[in-house]
Structure formats: C-alpha cells, structure tokens
Amino acid sequence: xxxxxxxxxxxxxxxxxxxxxxxxxxxxxxxxxxxxxxxxxxxxxxxxxxxxxxxxxxxxxxxxxxxxxxxxxxxxxxxxxxxxxxxxxxxxxxxxxxxxxxxxxxxxxxxxxxxxxxxxxxxxxxxxxxxxxxxxxxxxxxxxxxxxxxxxxxxxxxxxxxxxxxxxxxxxxxxxxxxxxxxxxxxxxxxxxxxxxxxxxxxxxxxxxxxxxxxxxxxxxxxxxxxxxxxxxxxxxxxxxxxxxxxxxxxxxxxxxxxxxxxxxxxxxxxxxxxxxxxxxxxxxxxxxxxxxxxxxxxxxxxxxxxxxxxxxxxxxxxxxxxxxxxxxxxxxxxxxxxxxxxxxxxxxxxxxxxxxxxxxxxxxxxxxxxxxxxxxxxxxxxxxxxxxxxxxxxxxxxxxxxxxxxxxxxxxxxxxxxxxxxxxxxxxxxxxxxxxxxxx
Amino acid sequence: xxxxxxxxxxxxxxxxxxxxxxxxxxxxxxxxxxxxxxxxxxxxxxxxxxxxxxxxxxxxxxxxxxxxxxxxxxxxxxxxxxxxxxxxxxxxxxxxxxxxxxxxxxxxxxxxxxxxxxxxxxxxxxxxxxxxxxxxxxxxxxxxxxxxxxxxxxxxxxxxxxxxxxxxxxxxxxxxxxxxxxxxxxxxxxxxxxxxxxxxxxxxxxxxxxxxxxxxxxxxxxxxxxxxxxxxxxxxxxxxxxxxxxxxxxxxxxxxxxxxxxxxx
Numbered sequence: 001x002x003x004x005x006x007x008x009x010x011x012x013x014x015x016x017x018x019x020x021x022x023x024x025x026x027x028x029x030x031x032x033x034x035x036x037x038x039x040x041x042x043x044x045x046x047x048x049x050x051x052x053x054x055x056x057x058x059x060x061x062x063x064x065x066x067x068x069x070x071x072x073x074x075x076x077x078x079x080x081x082x083x084x085x086x087x088x089x090x091x092x093x094x095x096x097x098x099x100x101x102x103x104x105x106x107x108x109x110x111x112x113x114x115x116x117x118x119x120x121x122x123x124x125x126x127x128x129x130x131x132x133x134x135x136x137x138x139x140x141x142x143x144x145x146x147x148x149x150x151x152x153x154x155x156x157x158x159x160x161x162x163x164x165x166x167x168x169x170x171x172x173x174x175x176x177x178x179x180x181x182x183x184x185x186x187x188x189x190x191x192x193x194x195x196x197x198x199x200x201x202x203x204x205x206x207x208x209x210x211x212x213x214x215x216x217x218x219x220x221x222x223x224x225x226x227x228x229x230x231x232x233x234x235x236x237x238x239x240x241x242x243x244x245x246x247x248x249x250x251x252x253x254x255x256x257x258x259x260x261x262x263x264x265x266x267x268x269x270x271x272x273x274x275x276x277x278x279x280x281x282x283x284x285x286x287x288x289x290x291x292x293x294x295x296x297x298x299x300x301x302x303x304x305x306x307x308x309x310x311x312x313x314x315x316x317x318x319x320x321x322x323x324x325x326x327x328x329x330x331x332x333x334x335x336x337x338x339x340x341x342x343x344x345x346x347x348x349x350x351x352x353x354x355x356x357x358x359x360x361x362x363x364x365x366x367x368x369x370x371x372x373x374x375x376x377x378x379x380x381x382x383x384x385x386x387x388x389x390x391x392x393x394x395x396x397x398x399x400x401x402x403x404x405x406x407x408x409x410x411x412x413x414x415x416x417x418x419x420x421x422x423x424x425x426x427x428x429x430x431x432x433x434x435x436x437x438x439x440x441x
Numbered sequence: 442x443x444x445x446x447x448x449x450x451x452x453x454x455x456x457x458x459x460x461x462x463x464x465x466x467x468x469x470x471x472x473x474x475x476x477x478x479x480x481x482x483x484x485x486x487x488x489x490x491x492x493x494x495x496x497x498x499x500x501x502x503x504x505x506x507x508x509x510x511x512x513x514x515x516x517x518x519x520x521x522x523x524x525x526x527x528x529x530x531x532x533x534x535x536x537x538x539x540x541x542x543x544x545x546x547x548x549x550x551x552x553x554x555x556x557x558x559x560x561x562x563x564x565x566x567x568x569x570x571x572x573x574x575x576x577x578x579x580x581x582x583x584x585x586x587x588x589x590x591x592x593x594x595x596x597x598x599x600x601x602x603x604x605x606x607x608x609x610x611x612x613x614x615x616x617x618x619x620x621x622x623x624x625x626x627x628x629x630x631x632x633x634x635x636x637x638x639x640x641x642x643x644x645x646x647x648x649x650x651x652x653x654x655x656x657x658x659x660x661x662x663x664x665x666x667x668x669x670x671x672x673x674x675x676x677x678x679x680x681x682x683x684x685x686x687x688x689x690x691x692x693x694x695x696x697x698x699x700x701x702x703x704x705x706x
Contacts, residue, residue, distance in 0.1 A: 015704065028614075098540040101700045117538040124460055126467040135460055138453040139539055167467070 002074040003110075005191060005223050006096060011105035013066040013091050013247075065091040066102070066247045075190075076221040080228065080238035080255055082262050088247040089227045090195055093117060096225060097193050111190025111223075114140050118195070120180030125169030129160065129179055132168050136183045150186045157208075158182035178205060185212040192216065195227045213237060229390055231259050231373075235338045260336045263371060263394050271395060278318065287378050287387040290316040290355065294374070294393045297364075306400035307415055310364040313393065315376060316357045321386070324350050328379045331360045335413045336371035336394075348382070368415040369399040443542070450545050457549035462556065476560050480516060484508045491636045500638040502667045503578055509565055510662045511635035514597055517558040518655060519626060521601025524550035526622065528605070529613035529702050536703055543699040544692070547609070551602050558594070569666060580669035589665055589672070593658045596680055599688045600654050606691030610698045613706050634659055654680040 066088045073079050081089045094100045095107060097115030122139040123132050133154055137147040147154075155161055158178045160171075168176060194213070210233055217224045217237065228234050234241060234255055241258040243251040251258045272293035275281030282289045295312040296305045305311065313331060330345035346358065373394035378386040399410075466472040484505060491497045492504045499507035525547035529536065532546055572579050612618050633655040634642075642650045650656050657677040664670045 094537075099537065100703055113540065115539055121538045122535050124464055126464040127460060131460070131463065135456050138450075138456040139535065139541065141450075141539075141541065143449075144452040144456075 002076065004072050005075045005077075005111060006071075006073040006107070006109045006225075008069055008071050008096070008107045009105055011066055011069040011092075011095060011102040011107055012064060013088075013095065013100070014103040015063045015065050064247055066095075069105070069244075069247075069249055071242060071249065071252065073223055073225065075223055076217070077240065078217045078224040078226060078238045080226050080234040080241035081244060082227075082229075082231075082234065082241055082259065083244035087244040089244055090117070091247075092244070093193050093195050093225060093227060096191075109191060112141060113191045113193065114187045114189035115193040116140075116184045116187075116195065117193070119177060119184055123168055123176070123180060126167055128167055129164040129171070132179065133183055136180065137187075140184065140187055141189065142187060146188070154182045154186050157185060157212075181205070181209055185209060185216075188216075188220070189222070191223045191225070193225045196229065210237070231263070231334075231338050231391065235259060256337060259338070260371065263336050263373060263391075271393065273392065282389055282392075283317070284387055286319075286321050286380070287389075288318040288320060289389060289392075290318060292316075292376070292389070292392045294395055296395075299364075304398050305395055306398040307367060307369055308364045308400050309397070311362040311395070313360045313362070313374060314357070315359070315392075316355060317378075319351055319353055319356050321380065322353050324352060325381050327351050327356075328382065329358055330377040330379065332375045332377060333362070334373050334375065334391075336373065339413060341367075341372070341413050345377075345379075365417040366414055367397050368410055368413055369397050370413065371396045447542050447544065450541050453541060454545050454549045454552065457546065458553040458556065461549070461553040473560075476557050477564050480509060480512045480561050480564065483512045483516075487512065487636050497637050498641060500640060500663070500668065502663065503572060503576070506568065506572055506579065506667060507638075507663070508636065509568060510666070511633075511659050513558065513561045513565060514593075514655065514659055514662065515630060515633065515635050516561070517554060517594075518597050518601045519630070520554045520557070521551050521598055522605045522608075522626065524554065525602055525605025526608040526612055528609040529706055533703075533706050544695065547602060547606060547695075551598050554601075555594070555598060579667045581666050582664075582669050585672060586665040589661055592677075592681070593662055596654060596658055596684050599684045603684060603688035603691040606695040607687070610694055610702060613702045638663075651676040652679065652683075654684045656680075 069088075069092060071079075081092065083089050091100070093115065094117070095102050096109065097113055097117070098109075099115070099117075120132075120136060122136055124135060127135065133151065134144065134147055138144070155164055158175075158181075160175050160179060163171065163175065168179070171179070213224065213226075214237060216222050224237070226234070226237060238255045240253060241251075241255040242249055243258055243262045251261055272291075273289075274291045274293075275289055278288050278290075292313070292315045295314060297310045297312065298304070299306075299308055315329075319327065326348040327350070328345050328348055330343060332343050333341045335341055344360065371394065373391045375391055376389045378388070380386050466475065469475065471478065487508045488504045492499065492508075528543065528547050536543065569579065569581075573581070608618070608622065612622070632650070632653055634650065639647060639650055639656060639660055651673070657673060657680040661672050661677055664672050
C-alpha cells in the first residue's frame, strides 16, 4: 500500500575474525591463486565452501554475523531492532547505512540515509562547538546552508549557548553528548538510522531526544530504523519490531508482542548475572557492575516463582567516584509491556570508592502473575544520573491461588493482599431505611 | 564513479580542509608561520650540508633559489602521499559509523596541502622577485612560466594522490607497509633532483632520473624561473602521462575496495 523505501532480500554477512599476522600474506596469495586457477571446480581436500565462503561453523575465527535477513520498511514507518549483544543488529544497520556491504543478498534503499551509529562522529577536540556543529553536520550529509538555517535551533536544543565558541575538548562529557545529539536531531534525511544513541545523557535530555524522534517520524513522515535496549522507548516509538538472534530474524511484528516474546525467551538469562571481567562489565567510569541477582524465597521444593514468593534483589557494584557525595540507588520494576510498576530508592548514603552491596525485597503476595523486569539506577547528589542498568533482571511470576477462589484471570499488574473486609450491618427494615434516606434529603 | 554524489558532499570536503588547517596550528605559538618556516629552515640546512660541505653544484643558480622550489615541491608531494596513504587507517572511527564517498577524505587532504603549497609559493615569489630586482641573477621566461606552473602543480598533486590511493588499500591490510613506506619515501627524495641538478647525474643514468615524474616538474620549474633553458618537453609529457595513469589506477582500485577494506581493518 504505502511505498516501500527499504527492501532487504536474503542478506548475509560473513566476517573473518582475528588472525592478523604473518599468515595473512600467504593466505591472501593462496586465495588469489585458488580463485585464479581453480574457478569452477571444487578442489579436492579443501574445506567446504558455500558461495565462495566457508559454511557456518567450520572455524571459530569465521562468523556469519547475519544470515538470510529479509524485511521491508515503508515510507514513514518506524522499525525497531531488538537482540542481545552480538545478535547482528549493528551489522545490519551498517549494511543499511552503506558502511559495509552484505556478503550475499541485496538491499535497496530509496532516499537519503543518515546514520547515527554513535553521536558526535568526527568531532574534533581542538575545534570549537560552532565548528564541530558544521563538521558533524557535513559528515552526516547535511549541506552548509541547511546547517546555517538550523544553527540557532541546534544551539538552542543543546542548551550550551555560552560554550559554543569553546573547543569541545574542554567540554564535560554531558555537554559533548548534548551538542552531538542536537546536531543529529536536526538531520532531515528520508531514512534515519539510530543505534542505541539514547543510552547517553541525563534522563531529561533523553526524554527531549525521544520527543524529537517521535516528532521526526510522525509529523515529518521520515522512516526511522532504531536499535535500543530501552523497551519502553521501542514500544512507544515503533510501529513494528524485529528480533534478531545469532544473525537471524526470530520474530517480526507488532512491538508489544514481539518485545514480550523477546523478554520471555531471554528470562533464564536474567535471573542472575555475574560479571567477572571488570573491563567488560556493564557500567562506565563511575559505576562498574559486579553482580545482580534475583533470589526468590521459594515456598516449596518446586522452585517456581508464584504470586506468594518474596523476591530479593541483590546487587554488587564498584563505586569509582573518589570524592565523597551522596549516592542513591533506585530500583525500577516494569511489567513486560513496559509499564512501570514502581520506582523505589535507597536513602542518601555517602560512600568513598569501593565495592558496594545492596538489596531490595519485594514481598510476597504483591505482584500479579506475569512477566516483569528490573532496572537499577545510580544517582549522585540527587540530580546526576551516573548509570542506568537497564533490564538487568527479568522474571516470570506464576499464578497461585487457594482452591475455591476466583478462577478467571486477575487483572492488574499487582495483586496485593490488601484486606477487603466484609461485615454484616445492623439488621434494619428496608422500608425504614428508605424512609430515613428520603427524610434526610 | 559517482560524480553527482561527490558534488553533493563538496561542503564536507571544504569542511575537512578547514578542519585540517585550523586544528593543525591550535596551541602552537607560531601558528601558521610554520608554513613559511619549514621550507626556509630545510633550505638553509640543504644549503649548509649540500652546498657548503658537500659542494654540490647548483647549475649556476643562487643556492637559496636553487633549493627552495625543490623543497616546496617535494614537501607538497610527500605530504599529499603521506596524508592519503593512511586514509582507511586514520579514519576508521568515522568510516565505521557514517557513510559518505570515501574519496572525499583523500581529496580534502590534497586540497588542504595545495593551500599550504600556495602559501609557500608566495614565499618563493617574494624571494624570487627580490633576486630579480636586487641581484639580476635570474632569467625567467614569463609566458611558459604562467602556462606551465598550473600543470606542474597538478602533476605533483596527482602523483601524490594517485600513489596514495593505491597504497591506502594495502596499508589497511598489511600494517608492516608503514615502516617500509616511510623508509622508501626518504630514499625516494634523493631520486628526485632536489639537492642536485639533473646535469650532475652521469649521462648513462640520466634517462632513468628523468622517468621519475618529479624530475621534469622540478627541472621545468628551474628552467622557466631561473635559467631560461628550453623545457624538456618529451619528459614532461611522459611524466603527465604516467601520473595520469597512476591516478586513474589509484581511483579505480580505491573505489573498488573502499567498502571491503573496512571489514578487515
């Protein structure tokens, strides 16, 4: 019905990893020799080859990052991409933005593509904010005139007017990101490709960016491809979503159901995560996660979380901020549909650098049956968000009810046992009662 | 080659040029004065080492005038080559995140080097005019000078760009090339008549020396500005032809490989 603006047919992408070194030249030469003198016939004793590339799984250093990906996006549609790290999302976005080519398959796009695989690509520390707006804008494909026309708007959006003629190397990381995103938000390509750039900046600025993106897609009819781990954002922005797993599409369709399916399938992964290698643990220069786990206090040997089960959330992290200041850790519980059930926080505590442990108990007989996930937020001095560890735990709550009670589905995300008391009132004559009422009127 | 696409990104090209020119002289005390200082100091060193100590002849040209154009032209060539041959390596972070025609980057390097070269030419003109009126020791031929100067600039730039484009595809893949190339580039300087005139090369090997595309450029420059000797047209034509071929080959290979290179870097 509406015009197809991107169409991908059976895209696959093959990578050969690692193996830089002295073997390179020899192997290149052998490959060249093979190609030149063995074309058309399969040389005996050589490894299996599929379209000139080894078939998947033959060697650990070889990888099909994407395999047989097909999808179409129509004009004005917002498409979300979900998947674990390494599922191929970024590779796919790179192919759509023409940074790399698929090994096999075709992709066709119509219209100007701008890709935001990071914010501030090409920013140069020695140049001023003003110069960098132009540099970054040009790199993203804007013309000088377009940038000039929007310059004031960009500066305004970034909120750093007074530093616009300061070299960006003097900026705080927050200012840097704001400026970079402000340029990006004022791009007007036909196709906008965004890779998790919203994972930066403070929450107010994130909301501003989300709002801007929504405006771009709905009012201006732009096509947006969007990768994020922020399920709430995905659900709000996207018309369709694709779940990638190990380079293949495992689900595509309505975002709410696709996201629910994704989280459900991921759940076993999320009951406990321990990060032994601090270099690769989630976090940043302030916070480095060590462990998060959900410990259910099972009522019986079946070890099923049901509505009665108290759930203990435990987390450990390295606090890397040297100078003392107040730290607050908040726990956000979401229903799988993205609705926030609660947002609760620790009191202000002043800590120095070091390992910090925390826990939060969700009592039994509080949640309804369903799927939930938890995010943890780290806030400093009540205003600065240090780190947001999103969707770090997720779990399913099974139904439990004493025999004889209601058999239908309990509605609502929570099912607390608030007492609902019934008692017998005074034994009065209904006719008396009626007359008393009418007299009082 | 998609020319309309390149044209669309002309603003980006100019922006890169601007970035190079501004960023390079940030936090330096002398700033852009370095553009003048570098050739002057180099010329002075050559004058001391090759002129005074080694007593290399200068074809009867005043030593300062003799070395200066060679130094400027060589700098222009080697900076173009050095800037473009690491196109993929030094721009990985940008190429990995945004698409634009990759050719914009090497082209912008050649343009910004041309700006520096232009400024250095002004310095040369100043010295030249001073000699013309104060010492009367130069014999310029004005018309060939005006006609040939743009050609000489183009040949030098195309030589640097063409070989840079070719090499850039390989430096991305084989990192060892880096060491070899820097060494070769230093040697190659002595294969061009920068610190000596071609007339000093033994007759037997002079032909080989002329085949270096930079030789006709530098010698022609000296002929039209200083000596008024006839230009060696046949060698200049060979130079133009070989450099054009090199540039064409460089562009084709670069264009063909620009996407694949990013997967292996």
